[in-house]
Amino acid sequence: MLQTTLGSLRLQNPILSASGTFGSGWEGRQFSDLGRTGGLVSKTVTVLPRHGNPPPRIQETPAGMLNSIGLENKGADWFLADTLPKMKQLAAGGAGPRIVINIGGESIDEFVQLAERFSAAGVDALEVNLSCPNVQEGRLLFSTEPRLTEQAVRAVKRVATVPVFAKLSPNVTDVTVIAKAAEQGGADGITAINTLIGMAIDWRKRRPILGRGIGGLSGPAIKPVALRMVHDIARTVRIPVIGVGGVRSADDVLEFVCAGARAVQVGTAMFTDPTLMVRIVDDLRERLAAAGTTIDELCGSVHRPVPPAPGACQPDQGRGACV
Amino acid sequence: MLARPMESRVHRLLRCRDLGGGSFALEVDGPIPPTAPGQFYMLRTEHRWPVQLPRPFSLYDRAPDGSWGSFLVKPVGEGTRALCSLSPGDGVVLNGPLGQPFPRDVADPVCVAGGVGLAPFLLLAREAKAKGAPVRLLFGGRNRAALAGLEDLEPLARVHTSTDDGSHGFRGMVTGLLEDMLQKGEVRAGDVVFCCGPDPMMHAVAKLCEKLGLRCFLSLETYMACGYGVCNGCSVRVQGARFKGWPYSKTCMEGPVYESCELVN
Ligand SMILES: Cc1cc2nc3c(=O)[nH]c(=O)nc-3n(C[C@H](O)[C@H](O)[C@H](O)COP(=O)(O)OP(=O)(O)OC[C@H]3O[C@@H](n4cnc5c(N)ncnc54)[C@H](O)[C@@H]3O)c2cc1C
Ligand SMILES: Cc1cc2nc3c(=O)[nH]c(=O)nc-3n(C[C@H](O)[C@H](O)[C@H](O)COP(=O)(O)O)c2cc1C
Ligand code: FES
Numbered sequence: 001m002l003q004t005t006l007g008s009l010r011l012q013n014p015i016l017s018a019s020g021t022f023g024s025g026w027e028g029r030q031f032s033d034l035g036r037t038g039g040l041v042s043k044t045v046t047v048l049p050r051h052g053n054p055p056p057r058i059q060e061t062p063a064g065m066l067n068s069i070g071l072e073n074k075g076a077d078w079f080l081a082d083t084l085p086k087m088k089q090l091a092a093g094g095a096g097p098r099i100v101i102n103i104g105g106e107s108i109d110e111f112v113q114l115a116e117r118f119s120a121a122g123v124d125a126l127e128v129n130l131s132c133p134n135v136q137e138g139r140l141l142f143s144t145e146p147r148l149t150e151q152a153v154r155a156v157k158r159v160a161t162v163p164v165f166a167k168l169s170p171n172v173t174d175v176t177v178i179a180k181a182a183e184q185g186g187a188d189g190i191t192a193i194n195t196l197i198g199m200a201i202d203w204r205k206r207r208p209i210l211g212r213g214i215g216g217l218s219g220p221a222i223k224p225v226a227l228r229m230v231h232d233i234a235r236t237v238r239i240p241v242i243g244v245g246g247v248r249s250a251d252d253v254l255e256f257v258c259a260g261a262r263a264v265q266v267g268t269a270m271f272t273d274p275t276l277m278v279r280i281v282d283d284l285r286e287r288l289a290a291a292g293t294t295i296d297e298l299c300g301s302v303h304r305p306v307p308p309a310p311g312a313c314q315p316d317q318g319r320g321a322c323v
Numbered sequence: 324m325l326a327r328p329m330e331s332r333v334h335r336l337l338r339c340r341d342l343g344g345g346s347f348a349l350e351v352d353g354p355i356p357p358t359a360p361g362q363f364y365m366l367r368t369e370h371r372w373p374v375q376l377p378r379p380f381s382l383y384d385r386a387p388d389g390s391w392g393s394f395l396v397k398p399v400g401e402g403t404r405a406l407c408s409l410s411p412g413d414g415v416v417l418n419g420p421l422g423q424p425f426p427r428d429v430a431d432p433v434c435v436a437g438g439v440g441l442a443p444f445l446l447l448a449r450e451a452k453a454k455g456a457p458v459r460l461l462f463g464g465r466n467r468a469a470l471a472g473l474e475d476l477e478p479l480a481r482v483h484t485s486t487d488d489g490s491h492g493f494r495g496m497v498t499g500l501l502e503d504m505l506q507k508g509e510v511r512a513g514d515v516v517f518c519c520g521p522d523p524m525m526h527a528v529a530k531l532c533e534k535l536g537l538r539c540f541l542s543l544e545t546y547m548a549c550g551y552g553v554c555n556g557c558s559v560r561v562q563g564a565r566f567k568g569w570p571y572s573k574t575c576m577e578g579p580v581y582e583s584c585e586l587v588n
Contacts, residue, residue: 020554027576051571067554069554
């Protein structure tokens with residue numbers, strides 16, 4: 001009932017963690033049985049260590065939060081030696097959650113290096129964080145240019161031996177154009193959306209609150225935006241879509257599924273409740289059983305015409321058809 | 324597989340004790356896992372939590388058998404106000420214990436607290452008293468009303484107070500009190516200071532300790548999102564061997580207690 005597929009990748013259920021919001025999963029393992037999740041997505045890994053942005057890095061906002069972590073991570077060598085074995089332990093030898101490694105590069109070459117190394121390390125899939133500046137193109141973000149998106153995805157696909165998902169930024173004029181470019185580049189799926197760029201200001205200090213000035217907005221505040229984008233992308237591309245943005249409950253998940261998502265990631269809400277993913281899996285099972293449906297059947301249902309309810313009055317049946 | 328006894332569960336509020344000065348002791352039912360002084364919990368109300376993120380609080384007190392615990396909370400914003408307006412029987416969600424405590428191997432620390440920075444010292448005072456060696460606690464506030472929790476600590480520690488207006492104890496800042504005690508020989512070279520309170524106070528105490536050549540440990544009240552190490556939002560700038568050259572440290576994992584010489588402003 002809960003099973004879903006992302007191309008060739010089978011998931012025991014559609015619930016994954018969102019990159020950067022659940023570490024490697026290891027930090028939260030005491031709180032619940034992560035073996036019951038659909039997948040764990042790592043924080044973005046870069047080739048070299050990155051110290052990240054100056055604090056303050058987070059600020060709560062109405063129905064959400066801003067963050068400017070700056071991809072703090074210890075780099076690929078450290079990740080492969082230290083973190084990946086832990087993630088594999090959580091995945092319990094392949095029976096449980098899928099291990100998805102989110103990679104970030106500042107050049108095509110860095111993306112390729114990461115894709116090669118992580119494919120060889122036996123992960124289940126790669127998620128390409130396209131919200132990264134390309135140093136060869138004046139630090140233009142990969143995610144804002146269809147051409148750069150396609151290039152990065154194509155380069156990763158050329159060397160990757162596991163499915164590749166392209167994670168898109170919402171900070172663009174038309175996200176479907178970017179999604180199409182990712183599909184063209186050979187992506188096996190689209191993850192949408194990353195955070196929306198925002199700002200918080202302390203007027204008494206006459207300064208932005210975050211150390212870097214700007215940050216990414218996440219949480220329930222962005223759910224309607226994410227739903228709309230998943231809806232539009234699902235209508236545009238043929239590859240599966242993974243929905244992310246403001247998910248806090250099984251109902252939120254099912255909304256994304258109706259919009260066309262085959263799987264859903266839980267991000268910011270994990271900060272509030274570290275047991276949430278597993279609780280959502282339980283609630284999902286209940287909701288689907290009560291409604292007598294499955295993830296497969298619900299997926300993309302808003303794009304299909306409403307089926308006539310049994311016994312419902314049909315306009316073309318004329319007067320007197322219903323009592 | 325359980326590395327530490329961490330939990331995330333709903334507890335019932337037993338009572339919300341008014342400590343005066345606008346602060347409350349929120350007493351919740353157990354089980355409260357063993358918690359070392361300086362460790363904290365992420366709290367939120369079970370229903371109608373008005374904000375997104377849970378809020379960090381030091382554990383204030385705990386029954387020896389863990390059957391209840393309490394938090395010292397001062398309402399300063401939406402989250403703390405919601406916690407302080409709960410009624411007995413209402414649910415409070417706790418994640419914890421989290422973070423690293425004050426060093427466990429300091430025999431007779433000088434505890435310096437300001438305002439709700441008193442919170443981590445009650446457990447510490449209780450432990451020391453049980454060993455027959457009550458700790459020195461320097462407790463500072465603007466005035467008598469700001470010394471919320473004083474009555475709870477007086478039976479457990481050798482308490483010295485300071486108020487800006489002289490309405491209780493030493494007149495002046497807690498740093499003045501510390502210097503005064505040094506002069507009287509009640510604080511000596513080689514003593515180790517544990518400090519928790521508002522940022523400006525911790526700055527002043529750390530500077531004074533540096534001048535006096537005393538080691539000083541601070542418990543930071545950094546803004547946090549997750550509290551369990553997954554968001555990288557609580558990082559502070561640090562230096563020192565234990566960070567292996569990395570310039571940032573997650574307050575919720577390696578802190579909230581740092582030796583003052585480890586912190587870089
Ligand atoms: C490890 C740790 C232990 C703590 N222990 C206690 C305790 O025992 N008792 C207690 O009363 N408080 C404690 N705090 C502080 C407490 O977490 C904040 O007061 C609380 O998060 C404020 O939430 P709010 O929603 O009420 O306020 P908000 O609406 O979030 O903010 C209101 C005001 O408080 C300031 N503020 C918000 N968060 C913090 C913070 N973490 N530190 C300092 N100022 C802040 C904001 O800048 C704003 O001016 C602790 C903090 C940490 C990190
Ligand atoms: C603190 C924080 C850190 C994040 N770090 C990353 C990251 O390293 N890589 C990435 O692709 N997305 C990152 N994201 C974005 C999330 O994965 C997700 O796309 C976004 O937060 C929207 O989902 P949410 O509303 O459920 O949090 C981060 C988000 C937050 C809040
Ligand atoms: S508060 Fe999230 S890592 Fe420390």
